[in-house]
Amino acid sequence: MWRRVTSVSHLTFAHKSTVNKNACTFKCWESFTTEIPRKEKTTYQRAKTPFITFVLGGPGSGKGTQCMKIVENFGFTHLSAGELLRREIASNSADGIMILNTIKEGKIVPSELTIKLIQKEMELSDNYKFLIDGFPRSEDNRKAFEQIFGAEPDVVLFFDCPEDEMVKRVLNRNQGRVDDNIDTIKKRLKVFTALNLPVVNHYLEKGKLYKINGVGTVDEIYKQVHPVFSSFHFEVRV
């Protein structure tokens, strides 16, 4: 049997929180020791300071592709917000229809719902290095994350790519996604400019933004990404 504990500031984020000192810090699960053997805490639960990277960029800018390379080279856990939402649709959850309709319209799913999915994955993970891809997509996403986690990201990557290139890539993506069609892409690009660019500017002003030129081959782009992480002296996989 599991219970939710509401305040575990000693476990996570405490020293990084410059946002809201009284924020409800990250929640985790603890077992009742008498009922089942105490479960080994995951690395994430043990780690006092998870390393969080937000990966931003318009639709088709190459976020997912570059995340795969960062995972390969630096052992991050990749959490794609869009993928978690699509999984929620596929699982026929109570929110599935609402999420599907929101994605079809290229709009943003309510922040608390997306954060809940991200939080769950982080709790289950045995890692402490996370790439949170496609999040935050709006100032509301960002503020809700900071409120709930009581922390800010360590790194924010932004893949800067011209619209015509993004449209071309999305239309060729061939993953059977309901939002990879020209009508939805146009809506997503408008939402990106109106809601996501303010987030990019926020992190630019905070000095946390690494702007990457998203045009070129996958390897050319990754050449700009790699030094961001090697500067933190993570172990590089060969």
Ligand SMILES: Nc1ncnc2c1ncn2[C@@H]1O[C@H](COP(=O)(O)OP(=O)(O)O)[C@@H](O)[C@H]1O
């Ligand atoms: N540098 C690149 N040049 C050409 N195509 C790319 C490049 N990076 C990714 N792609 C392709 O473009 C599409 C969108 O990339 P993806 O990583 O899914 O972007 P995002 O997650 O930002 O929407 C995919 O089909 C991917 O294979």
Ligand SMILES: Nc1ccn([C@@H]2O[C@H](COP(=O)(O)OP(=O)(O)O)[C@@H](O)[C@H]2O)c(=O)n1
């Ligand atoms: N933080 C997020 C991320 C995605 N989404 C929704 O999920 C869709 C697909 O997101 P995605 O990150 O998989 O899309 P790409 O940028 O990879 O093309 C978005 O257009 C939104 O409708 C959201 O509502 N909130």
Ligand SMILES: [Mg+2]
């Ligand atoms: Mg993606």
